Amino acid sequence: MALLEVSGLGLAYGPIRAAEDISLQVGADEIVAIIGGNGAGKTSLLKGIAGLLTPTTGTVRFSGEDITRLAPHRRVGLGIALSPEGRQVFPDQSVADNLVLGAYARNFARGELEAEIEEKFALFPRLAERRNQPALTLSGGEQQMLAIARALMSRPRLLLLDEPSLGLAPIIVRDVFRIIETLRGRGISILIVEQMANLALKVSNRAYVIESGRITLDGKSADLLHDPRIRAAYLGVSHG
């Protein structure tokens, strides 16, 4: 049984349809990528899984349980964490307090919370140096690391990453993906949404391609990297 099972999902903002008939699975310890252009419905899909957007059709099941209409804060308790598009750290709160908030669903004892925070600082040393600074003073790359660290604070079984490369310099993007790579094999499944298809395909086991709100292609990431359709549409490589 897959950890996350989305079937026939439809999403809309009022009358505007964002996604239709989306079905996908994420297995335990798997990294799955969703690639597609701007406005293809990738972010809406993650919002549907995290509970920020109520689906119009279909179901979302998490480790067998139907969570289609569950409030977002309850999903965090079950083990789903989303690092949202545009990072969305709490700008007026310190780096450490952002991490404290990330663990809100967990009710850790004080010592446990401290240990959890130190573990994140070990993973993201750049954040440790800035632990008492307000998050708004961080660079874009540091904010992205904070957003991921904050999501990890709830000890998720499924981590949803929305466009971790957005607005970052290429060298910082490489750092961020290196960190995502280190999360492999820690018992966390990852569903990553990315416009930078080559990076997403390199870090993931499997991938889905989404176009105008529908899944048009899926398969092993290694295969998709060499698929001429993908290379032409998303990797900026022409045929031949």
Next chain:
Amino acid sequence: MEAYVQALLSGLAVGGIYALIALSFSITFTTTRTLNFAQGEFVSFGAFVGVTALLVLTGTASLSLTYPFALVVAGVVAGVVGILVFVLAVRPFAGKPGMSWVMSTIGFGIILQSAGLALWGPAPAKLPGPFGEGIIRIAGAGVRPQEVLILVAAIVILFGFEAVMQHTRLGKATRAVAHSPDVASLMGINVPVVMMGAFAASSALAGVSGVLIAPISTASLYMGLGFALKAFAGAIIGGLDNPRGCIYGGFMLGVVESYVGLWHSQWREIAVFLLIILVLAIRPNGIFGARTLQKV
């Protein structure tokens, strides 16, 4: 000289009330982007709940013991009614386009006032302060003890609020909701409950303000509106989205009002509202408000 010190102290005392109510506006605005337009009625309602609590306890203990009790009862009762405002008049409309919550909270205020009239009648009530009516001298100026009490109570409450917001888990969660309800919910924060708590705290502040101001004002069911309007003006001057700014705005307004009153009491309201227009012309989001325009 004494007159100036006296005006300053009186201005700070009334300013303390404005600051408490201004903060109460800011609390719901930052967390839910709505305002409780029944806040004035909550001030009056709180005063009468306080009067009732004192009546019930008459003769049981000295006023210096029963008055704090009346403050707490007024805060708790107003807080509970504040939850009702959120559930009945705000929650159904919050976050949706349109401004239905403006009318529904005004309506709730009218209901609250009418219920108060049915319960307590239209006559003003006497709410004695715990330190009597005598005048105490500070730097030669005569000040009523209740004014000092208001100022001290306001400062204690405001610092207490600040400490909770900065250093507790609940305060951090509330600030997270103020920044973005969606992102706060991704942390596992139960956003509707935090918003309900914000309305409870906001209404409790209004209720407590009523019990504080009643001994030096006339405790009538109509007294709250004037205070709430001035407090709202203070919040706008300070910046509705900045709780600290609202507090400064409230105090500033009280002092300006008091000094203008020293010169010509008829000019008080004119000066106050000219000040608001002037401030808003230069800084549309208030003196301490966010510089960027709110995203819609």
